[in-house]
Amino acid sequence: MNPLLAQFLVEARDQIAATTDGLLGLERAPEDAELLKGVFRSVHTLKGSSGLFDFPALTAVLHAGEDLLVALRERSLLLDPAMLDQILVSLDLVAGWLDQIEDTGALPAGAEDRSAPVIAALRGWLAAPEAASTGRSAARPAEAGGAGLPGWLAGLPEPVLLGAIDRAATTGAPVLAVSYRPEAQCFFKGDDPFALMLQLPDRLHLAVVEPDPWPPLAEYDPFSCVVGFQALTSAPKGEVQHLLRYVAEQSVVLELGVEQLAGLAGTPSARTAAATLLERARPAVSTTAAESLPPPAELPAPVARLVREQVEMLRAVRGGAWAAGCIGAAAKVAANALRYAGRADLAERVFRTGDAALAAGETAGLIDALEAVLAPPPRPAPPPPRTAPAATSTEAGHERASTVLRVDQARIDALMNLIGELVVAKNGLPFLARRAENVYGSREMAREIKEQHAVIDRIALELRTSIMQVRMLPVSAVFQRFPRLVRDLSRKLGKAVELVIEGEDTQADKTVIESLFEPILHLVRNSLDHGIECDRPAAGKPETATVTLAATQDNDQVVIRVADDGRGIDPAAMRRKAVEKGLLDEDQAARLSDADAVNLIFAAGFSTAAEVTDVSGRGVGMDAVRMAIEKAGGRVEVASTVGAGTAVSLHLPLSMAVTRVMTLSVSGRQFGIPMDEIAETVRIPRADVVAIKDKEAFLLRDRIIPLLHLDRILELPPKADAEEIAVLVAHVDKQPVGLAIEAFGEGMEVIVKPLEGPLADVTGYLGTALLGDGRVLLVLNLKEITV
Amino acid sequence: MIRLDGAVIRLEDHCPVEEAEQLLELLQGSDSRTLDLSGCLSAHTAVLQLLLVCRDRITARPPAPALAIVLQTNDAVRAD
Numbered sequence: 001m002n003p004l005l006a007q008f009l010v011e012a013r014d015q016i017a018a019t020t021d022g023l024l025g026l027e028r029a030p031e032d033a034e035l036l037k038g039v040f041r042s043v044h045t046l047k048g049s050s051g052l053f054d055f056p057a058l059t060a061v062l063h064a065g066e067d068l069l070v071a072l073r074e075r076s077l078l079l080d081p082a083m084l085d086q087i088l089v090s091l092d093l094v095a096g097w098l099d100q101i102e103d104t105g106a107l108p109a110g111a112e113d114r115s116a117p118v119i120a121a122l123r124g125w126l127a128a129p130e131a132a133s134t135g136r137s138a139a140r141p142a143e144a145g146g147a148g149l150p151g152w153l154a155g156l157p158e159p160v161l162l163g164a165i166d167r168a169a170t171t172g173a174p175v176l177a178v179s180y181r182p183e184a185q186c187f188f189k190g191d192d193p194f195a196l197m198l199q200l201p202d203r204l205h206l207a208v209v210e211p212d213p214w215p216p217l218a219e220y221d222p223f224s225c226v227v228g229f230q231a232l233t234s235a236p237k238g239e240v241q242h243l244l245r246y247v248a249e250q251s252v253v254l255e256l257g258v259e260q261l262a263g264l265a266g267t268p269s270a271r272t273a274a275a276t277l278l279e280r281a282r283p284a285v286s287t288t289a290a291e292s293l294p295p296p297a298e299l300p301a302p303v304a305r306l307v308r309e310q311v312e313m314l315r316a317v318r319g320g321a322w323a324a325g326c327i328g329a330a331a332k333v334a335a336n337a338l339r340y341a342g343r344a345d346l347a348e349r350v351f352r353t354g355d356a357a358l359a360a361g362e363t364a365g366l367i368d369a370l371e372a373v374l375a376p377p378p379r380p381a382p383p384p385p386r387t388a389p390a391a392t393s394t395e396a397g398h399e400r401a402s403t404v405l406r407v408d409q410a411r412i413d414a415l416m417n418l419i420g421e422l423v424v425a426k427n428g429l430p431f432l433a434r435r436a437e438n439v440y441g442s443r444e445m446a447r448e449i450k451e452q453h454a455v456i457d458r459i460a461l462e463l464r465t466s467i468m469q470v471r472m473l474p475v476s477a478v479f480q481r482f483p484r485l486v487r488d489l490s491r492k493l494g495k496a497v498e499l500v501i502e503g504e505d506t507q508a509d510k511t512v513i514e515s516l517f518e519p520i521l522h523l524v525r526n527s528l529d530h531g532i533e534c535d536r537p538a539a540g541k542p543e544t545a546t547v548t549l550a551a552t553q554d555n556d557q558v559v560i561r562v563a564d565d566g567r568g569i570d571p572a573a574m575r576r577k578a579v580e581k582g583l584l585d586e587d588q589a590a591r592l593s594d595a596d597a598v599n600l601i602f603a604a605g606f607s608t609a610a611e612v613t614d615v616s617g618r619g620v621g622m623d624a625v626r627m628a629i630e631k632a633g634g635r636v637e638v639a640s641t642v643g644a645g646t647a648v649s650l651h652l653p654l655s656m657a658v659t660r661v662m663t664l665s666v667s668g669r670q671f672g673i674p675m676d677e678i679a680e681t682v683r684i685p686r687a688d689v690v691a692i693k694d695k696e697a698f699l700l701r702d703r704i705i706p707l708l709h710l711d712r713i714l715e716l717p718p719k720a721d722a723e724e725i726a727v728l729v730a731h732v733d734k735q736p737v738g739l740a741i742e743a744f745g746e747g748m749e750v751i752v753k754p755l756e757g758p759l760a761d762v763t764g765y766l767g768t769a770l771l772g773d774g775r776v777l778l779v780l781n782l783k784e785i786t787v
Numbered sequence: 788m789i790r791l792d793g794a795v796i797r798l799e800d801h802c803p804v805e806e807a808e809q810l811l812e813l814l815q816g817s818d819s820r821t822l823d824l825s826g827c828l829s830a831h832t833a834v835l836q837l838l839l840v841c842r843d844r845i846t847a848r849p850p851a852p853a854l855a856i857v858l859q860t861n862d863a864v865r866a867d
Contacts, residue, residue: 182832187804187831187832187833191832192804192831192832193832194830194831194832194835194857195829195831195832198829198853203853206853206856206857207857208835208839208857210839214839214840217811217814217815217840217841218815220811220815220837220840222807222808222810222811222833222836222837223804223807223808223833225832225833225836226836227832227835227836227839309852309853310852312852312853312856313852313853313855313856316856316859326855329850329852330852333852
C-alpha cells in the first residue's frame with residue numbers, strides 16, 4: 001500500500017473516533033460551540049484528505065456530513081437524536097470502507113449505491129429548513145443589486161473612483177467590482193479571505209467591510225470571520241472568477257464600464273474630473289505612450305506590481321499623520337524596485353518627487369510620477385506570480401515538526417522480541433560464570449563475568465522498561481468506543497442511561513488494552529440489559545441510570561470497574577438457579593456465602609435472564625468474560641447489592657510481555673510457574689502429611705491445605721521418598737493448594753510464548769520460555785493441572 | 788509571529804490564523820497594550836479582524852502597503 005494511503009487510513013480512523021466522541025458530547029451539550037467546531041474540523045479534515053485519493057463515494061458521504069455540520073454551526077439547524085443517528089450511521093459506513101480500503105486498496109463494488117441513500121438522508125435534513133429560511137437567502141440578491149449598482153460603489157473614495165475611471169478609459173476594458181462576504185466559519189475550511197483578496201490581480205482598490213458595531217473584545221470569537229471585502233480590479237473577468245472559484249457563492253463580481261463608473265461620481269468636482277478623464281482617454285486609447293515621460297522599456301511584472309501597489313496606497317491615504325509615513329515609504333519602495341529593475345533613472349526621479357511630496361505633505365505629485373513610470377498602462381496584465389504566497393505559507397507550516405511518531409506495531413513487536421532474546425542471552429552469562437569456575441577453575445574469570453552480567457542486566461532492564469513504555473496505551477483507547485455503544489443500546493432498549501468514564505488516562509500494555517474490549521462490552525451490555533430496571537421511578541430511583549466505567553492502577557495491575565446502579569444480583573435467585581441448572585445440589589447451594597453465590601454468575605452455562613434479548617447473549621456472556629480475562633492473566637470479581645447495583649472488577653496485569661516465573665524441578669526436569677500464583681514455599685516433614693481418603697493434605701498454620709504431587713499429575717517417574725518434602729503453596733482460584741516438588745529453582749523473567757500449531761491443544765501449560773542455556777522451559781498452567 | 792514586549796504587542800513576519808487566539812488574549816490582557824506592526828509582513832484575516840477592532844492601539848504601521856491601507860482610517864490614526 002502506498003505510504004500516503006496508509007497514513008490516511010490511520011488518521012481517518014482517529015478523525016472518525018474524534019468525531020464520534022464530539023457528536024456524543026454534543027448530544028449532551030448541544031450548546032457547546034467548541035465541541036461543534038471540533039467535530040466540524042475533524043470531518044472537514046477527513047473529507048479534505050480523502051480527496052487525495054480516488055474514493056468518490058467516501059468523499060461524497062463526508063461532504064454531505066460536512067454540509068450538515070455547517071448548518072449546525074450556523075445554527076440554521078438544531079441537533080436532534082435522529083439526525084445524530086444519521087451522522088453516526090454515515091460514519092460507520094465510512095469506517096467500514098476504510099477497512100475495505102486497507103484490505104483491498106479500493107472501495108467495495110457498489111459503494112456508490114450504498115452511499116446514495118446515506119447522502120440523501122443527510123441532505124434531507126438540510127433541505128427542510130432551507131425553505132423556512134428563505135428570508136435569509138433572499139437578502140443576498142438584494143445586496144448584489146439586481147437593477148442598480150451595489151451601494152458600496154457610491155461610497156468609494158474619490159481618488160479611487162477617478163483612478164478606476166482613468167484605468168477603464170485608458171485600457172478601454174471594464175473595471176470589475178468584487179464584493180466578497182466570507183462565511184463565518186471559513187477559517188475552518190482553511191480560507192484566508194484577506195490573502196485571497198490580496199491575490200486579486202491589478203487591484204485598484206481594496207476595502208474591508210466591518211461589522212457595525214464590532215463585538216466587544218471580551219466576547220470576541222477569533223475564529224469567526226465577521227468582515228467582508230470590496231475591491232476594484234482591472235483584470236479580465238475570467239481571471240478574477242478563476243481566483244474566486246472556491247468562494248463563488250460568497251462573492252459577487254460585477255463589470256463596470258467607464259460610463260457607469262463616471263456615473264458614480266457624486267460631487268460636482270468629481271464629475272468634472274471624471275468628464276476630463278473621459279475626454280482625455282478617448283484619443284489616448286491609440287496614443288497612450290505619447291503623453292508619458294521618455295518611453296520606458298516595459299518593467300518586469302513584479303516591479304510594476306510593487307509600484308502599482310504604492311500608487312494604490314497613496315490614493316487611499318486620507319491625510320493625517322500617516323500620510324507623511326506613507327509617502328516616504330512608498331517613494332522608497334518604488335525607487336528600490338525600479339533600481340532593482342535596472343531603471344536607476346526612473347528610481348532617481350521617483351525618489352526626488354517623493355522628497356518634494358513629503359515636504360508638501362501632498363500625495364498627488366508622487367502618484368503622478370509613479371503613474372508615469374507605470375505607463376504604458378497595463379495591457380491584459382501579466383498576472384502576479386500567484387503561487388508564490390501559497391508556497392511560503394506551506395513552508396512556514398512545515399517548520400513546526402511533529403514530535404509524535406506513528407510507528408507500525410510490527411516494528412515495536414520486532415524490537416520487543418529482540419529485547420526478549422537479549423534477556424535470554426544475558427541469562428546465559430551466569431551459566432558461563434559457573435562453567436568458568438567449575439570447569440576451568442578460574443574464580444576470577446567467573447567474578448568478572450558476573451560483574452559484566454550485572455551491567456548488561458541493568459541495561460537490558462532499562463531497555464525493557466523503555467519499550468514497555470512505548471507499548472503502553474491509555475485505557476481511553478477502549479473506553480472511547482463505549483459512549484457510542486451505550487447511546488445506541490440505551491436508545492434501543494428505551495432506557496435512559498448516562499455513562500460515566502473515570503481514569504481513562506490509566507495506562508497498560510497494548511495487548512492488555514486490546515483484550516479488554518470484548519469483556520467490557522459483555523459487561524456493559526449485561527448492565528444495560530439485565531442490570532438496569534425498565535421502570536426505575538417505580539423502584540424509587542432517578543429516571544436516568546448511571547453506568548460507570550472506571551480504570552485504576554493497583555501496583556502492577558490495572559483494574560477496570562464496570563458498575564451500574566440497577567437492580568443488583570439476588571444471591572437467593574442465584575442459588576435457586578444454580579440448583580435448577582444442576583450446577584450445585586441444594587446443600588452446596590445453601591452453604592455458599594452471598595458473595596460466592598453472586599460469583600456464580602461467572603460459572604459456565606449460567607444465565608439468570610428469563611428471556612434472551614438480542615442485546616446480551618445466551619448465558620455465555622459472563623462465562624466468556626471470565627475466560628477472556630483469565631486467558632490474559634487476570635481475574636474477575638463481582639460485588640452486588642440487591643436493589644442498589646452491581647460492580648464487576650477486572651484485574652489485569654499491566655503488561656503481558658514478560659512474566660516472572662519461578663523454576664522448580666520435578667523428577668529431574670525443570671518447569672516454571674508464574675510467580676504471581678505462588679503464595680509461599682515451605683518444607684514439611686513427610687510425617688505431617690495426612691491422608692484423607694485417597695487425597696493427601698497437610699497442616700500449615702492451622703489450616704488444612706490439599707497436597708498434590710506434581711510428578712504424579714505430570715505422569716513423570718516418581719521420586720525417591722525423602723524426609724522432607726518441598727512444597728510450593730500456590731493460589732488457584734483463591735484456594736491454597738500445595739504442590740509437592742523435588743526442588744525449588746530460581747525466579748527469573750521470561751517471555752512466555754503460547755503453544756502453537758500441533759501443540760496448541762495440549763492442556764496444562766501456559767506456554768514455553770527459552771532459558772539462558774538454550775533449554776526450553778515449560779511453564780505450567782496451575783488452573784488446568786489442579787482440576 | 789506575535790510576542791509581547793513589555794506593554795507592546797509586536798507582530799512580526801507572517802501572522803497565521805493560529806495566532807489570532809493568542810493575539811486576542813494579549814489584547815484582552817490589558818487595555819494599555821499597544822500594537823507594533825512595523826515587522827508584520829502579512830496577517831491572516833482572523834488576525835486582521837482583531838487589528839481592526841483595536842486599530843486605535845496601533846502605534847507603528849506595517850510595511851506592507853495593502854495591510855497598511857485597510858488598517859488606516861480618518862478618525863483613528865495615531866502618530867508614528
